[in-house]
Amino acid sequence: MRAICPNHKNHKRFVTVVQITQEWIVDEIGDFIEVSHECLETKHGPRERNTWTCCECGTEAVVQE
Numbered sequence: 807m808r809a810i811c812p813n814h815k816n817h818k819r820f821v822t823v824v825q826i827t828q829e830w831i832v833d834e835i836g837d838f839i840e841v842s843h844e845c846l847e848t849k850h851g852p853r854e855r856n857t858w859t860c861c862e863c864g865t866e867a868v869v870q871e
């Protein structure tokens with residue numbers, strides 16, 4: 807998998823969505839108070855079918871499998 811900025815091949819930083827698991831401290835009805843552990847595990851890392859946006863110029867990247 808490789809993301810490529812269509813504007814410039816030297817742009818190598820991208821924003822995309824990942825899914826992580828957090829532990830929260832909650833009250834008695836389950837309302838959020840604070841994050842107990844920031845990131846216990848990464849459920850799904852970056853995926854090619856999600857949108858990748860170039861950090862440098864904001865253009866949507868082309869992701870090759």
Ligand SMILES: [Zn+2]
Pocket residue numbers: 811812813814817860861862863864865
């Ligand atoms: Zn770019």
